[in-house]
Amino acid sequence: MANTVTWARVKSPWVLHFNSGACNGCDIEIVALLTPKYDVERFGVKLEPSPRHADVLLTTGCVTQQCAERLKRVYDQMPQPKFVVAIGACACSGGVFAGNYNVVGGVDKVIPVTAYIPGCPPRPEAILDGVVKLLNALNPPKPKKQPKQEKQPELPKEEVKPTVAQPEVVASQEVKPVIEEAKDAKQ
Amino acid sequence: MPNSNIDIINVIESKLKDKVQIQLGQLGKAAIVTNDGLHRDVLKAMVEADEKTAVSAITGLDLGANLGVLYHIRTSNAFLTIRAEVPKDNPKIQTITDIIPGAVFHELEVADLLGVVFEGHPSPGHFVLSEYWPQGVYPLRKDVKANEIKLNPPPPEEAKQPEDEKVVKIIIGPQHPALLEPEKFAVTVDGETVTKVEPRIGYVHRGIEKATESRTYLQDVYLVERICGICNSIHACSFVETVEKILKTDVPPRAKYLRVVALELNRLHSHLLTLGHAGLEIGYETLFQYFWRDREPIMDLIELTSGNRVYSSLMTVGGVRRDLKDSDIPKIKATLEDLRNKLPFYRQVYEDEPSLKMRMRNVGILKREDALKLCVVGPVARGSGVDIDVRKDEPYEAYGEIPFKEIVYTAGDTWSRMNVRMDEVEESINIIEYAIDHLPTGPFRVKAPRVVPAGEAVNRVEAPRGELFYYVKSNGTVFPDRVKVRTPTFANIPAFLKTAIGENIADIPPNFVSLDPCFSCTDR
Numbered sequence: 001m002a003n004t005v006t007w008a009r010v011k012s013p014w015v016l017h018f019n020s021g022a023c024n025g026c027d028i029e030i031v032a033l034l035t036p037k038y039d040v041e042r043f044g045v046k047l048e049p050s051p052r053h054a055d056v057l058l059t060t061g062c063v064t065q066q067c068a069e070r071l072k073r074v075y076d077q078m079p080q081p082k083f084v085v086a087i088g089a090c091a092c093s094g095g096v097f098a099g100n101y102n103v104v105g106g107v108d109k110v111i112p113v114t115a116y117i118p119g120c121p122p123r124p125e126a127i128l129d130g131v132v133k134l135l136n137a138l139n140p141p142k143p144k145k146q147p148k149q150e151k152q153p154e155l156p157k158e159e160v161k162p163t164v165a166q167p168e169v170v171a172s173q174e175v176k177p178v179i180e181e182a183k184d185a186k187q
Numbered sequence: 188m189p190n191s192n193i194d195i196i197n198v199i200e201s202k203l204k205d206k207v208q209i210q211l212g213q214l215g216k217a218a219i220v221t222n223d224g225l226h227r228d229v230l231k232a233m234v235e236a237d238e239k240t241a242v243s244a245i246t247g248l249d250l251g252a253n254l255g256v257l258y259h260i261r262t263s264n265a266f267l268t269i270r271a272e273v274p275k276d277n278p279k280i281q282t283i284t285d286i287i288p289g290a291v292f293h294e295l296e297v298a299d300l301l302g303v304v305f306e307g308h309p310s311p312g313h314f315v316l317s318e319y320w321p322q323g324v325y326p327l328r329k330d331v332k333a334n335e336i337k338l339n340p341p342p343p344e345e346a347k348q349p350e351d352e353k354v355v356k357i358i359i360g361p362q363h364p365a366l367l368e369p370e371k372f373a374v375t376v377d378g379e380t381v382t383k384v385e386p387r388i389g390y391v392h393r394g395i396e397k398a399t400e401s402r403t404y405l406q407d408v409y410l411v412e413r414i415c416g417i418c419n420s421i422h423a424c425s426f427v428e429t430v431e432k433i434l435k436t437d438v439p440p441r442a443k444y445l446r447v448v449a450l451e452l453n454r455l456h457s458h459l460l461t462l463g464h465a466g467l468e469i470g471y472e473t474l475f476q477y478f479w480r481d482r483e484p485i486m487d488l489i490e491l492t493s494g495n496r497v498y499s500s501l502m503t504v505g506g507v508r509r510d511l512k513d514s515d516i517p518k519i520k521a522t523l524e525d526l527r528n529k530l531p532f533y534r535q536v537y538e539d540e541p542s543l544k545m546r547m548r549n550v551g552i553l554k555r556e557d558a559l560k561l562c563v564v565g566p567v568a569r570g571s572g573v574d575i576d577v578r579k580d581e582p583y584e585a586y587g588e589i590p591f592k593e594i595v596y597t598a599g600d601t602w603s604r605m606n607v608r609m610d611e612v613e614e615s616i617n618i619i620e621y622a623i624d625h626l627p628t629g630p631f632r633v634k635a636p637r638v639v640p641a642g643e644a645v646n647r648v649e650a651p652r653g654e655l656f657y658y659v660k661s662n663g664t665v666f667p668d669r670v671k672v673r674t675p676t677f678a679n680i681p682a683f684l685k686t687a688i689g690e691n692i693a694d695i696p697p698n699f700v701s702l703d704p705c706f707s708c709t710d711r
Contacts, residue, residue, distance in 0.1 A: 097393045
């Protein structure tokens with residue numbers, strides 16, 4: 001049963017978009033994701049207007065004083081399990097607006113954040129990549145049984161530089177068990 | 188047009204000679220220094236002489252012992268500033284909202300951020316700041332430190348019920364599917380008819396005007412660009428133009444043309460975005476997807492010419508940071524030609540599609556006289572028959588040398604406002620093609636000093652949403668003393684409050700989106 005729920009969640013995550021005081025740059029890129037060129041709906045991602053039906057909260061903006069309270073309320077209204085993606089430099093840390101008198105600065109000062117997607121604004125591809133990475137973390141690929149091998153000396157790994165800003169998935173308290181599972185699976 | 192050749196300075200001189208001091212050539216065409224409430228008399232004289240007299244912006248200044256209030260007024264052929272000062276310990280000044288109703292929001296903002304008391308203002312109260320903002324702290328005053336402000340705790344919530352059962356108050360926002368941005372509108376309805384709209388803006392107020400004072404001019408270019416993610420080039424362009432006015436820097440002709448190309452590409456993508464968004468709001472999602480599909484090639488062009496999809500930081504003091512490659516020109520022209528060929532189809536959709544006509548024709552009618560009274564700008568004014576376009580009225584950059592049509596519709600409904608944008612898309616394509624064909628040779632940037640001499644300047648440009656106003660005051664250092672931004676949506680919201688009343692509640696989304704609202708601009 002749990003597998004079925006995870007399968008359903010990964011195949012059709014409903015996302016809610018909340019602007020907590022952003023400049024529209026990230027927001028327009030999120031909307032651009034839904035349009036024919038990027039078409040995020042092919043991954044089953046659907047933009048959902050109500051917090052009560054949403055699985056993932058996409059937040060943008062540097063969190064102004066007026067929005068902080070509302071952001072918390074929207075987060076509280078979402079059903080468990082819930083995930084928060086902070087999109088853009090402002091949502092990650094406050095960005096250029098950090099330190100201003102009406103700015104709290106960073107979504108993680110108000111609610112726990114699962115994934116950060118930096119960029120000003122991140123390209124639609126980067127947002128897409130971030131959402132897919134989050135979904136993969138929820139449903140890690142099962143480890144394949146491998147034949148026993150003798151230990152070989154480790155070769156130095158080549159670093160591949162990403163072409164677009166790579167979102168980093170950071171565990172918060174809410175999703176810790178899931179992420180740990182993912183780590184186990186990789187090992 | 189009547190009154191278009193009137194010399195407004197003569198009018199003021201003849202009526203108020205010896206009482207006011209006229210400084211020609213400062214802050215627009217002239218700065219008029221007044222005291223003891225004479226700003227009202229000057230304004231009255233201007234309104235009587237010229238029907239197009241409107242308040243562009245009101246700037247509040249902290250001058251030490253006094254608070255300065257600058258009324259930036261545009262008439263049909265001039266741009267003037269009326270200067271007044273009030274003592275800081277008793278900052279009272281007479282309101283001008285009875286002479287020009289469009290000044291309501293401007294006065295509210297100055298009152299909220301600088302603590303000037305406008306006597307006789309119809310609705311004083313917090314406008315952009317939080318309700319829990321501490322009393323007596325005005326963020327734009329120089330003695331206020333950003334990190335020392337502590338908000339009051341929120342009071343316990345009380346459920347309020349309207350007394351009349353027929354009248355219902357509907358709260359739209361701050362989180363609402365129709366609004367991409369967090370703003371609150373309390374709409375009172377009687378049955379299906381809207382009787383009152385109370386806006387509560389300020390959810391996106393980031394304090395950018397204050398933040399510019401602690402950054403250098405060069406850093407400010409990047410900061411003011413981030414006021415708005417849609418019309419970002421125009422913000423950067425207007426700011427650098429204002430600084431160039433104080434520096435008296437001459438921008439090379441090639442940079443002027445390259446700026447025009449960047450600004451018009453910006454206008455193209457902004458207009459296509461809005462035309463599509465209007466489709467979404469009336470439940471016509473196909474139209475939305477079509478327009479946004481055709482917007483993506485324009486985004487690619489912006490990336491090609493400036494280096495990034497959204498924030499390109501192309502503008503800099505003294506020119507642009509990047510030249511246009513000759514090898515890119517065929518691609519730009521081909522993409523623009525593609526878009527031009529698609530426009531007749533969209534025109535036909537707007538002309539013939541019955542569902543679109545039903546939702547947009549005769550919805551949210553803004554009459555010409557109301558548009559003038561409320562001081563609206565941009566496509567909203569041009570949709571109501573008011574022919575104001577800064578590109579024509581006070582040409583900046585290379586707009587004086589480029590031929591283009593000023594689009595004016597007279598019906599004043601939602602459909603007209605959207606069609607102004609539709610026609611401007613075609614004009615923008617023409618402007619870009621002309622600019623590329625007539626691109627002058629030479630440098631695209633000159634070196635400008637980092638330290639700006641003491642002085643002040645005003646600047647107006649035509650953003651996709653209308654007239655954008657900048658005021659910069661420098662104090663001889665690398666940091667500006669005051670930067671004031673008045674964005675087009677700020678001037679256009681009164682039009683929505685006026686047109687929504689008496690209409691069906693279901694008509695609010697198309698009416699609202701026809702203003703092309705941008706709250707990150709409005710709140711700053």
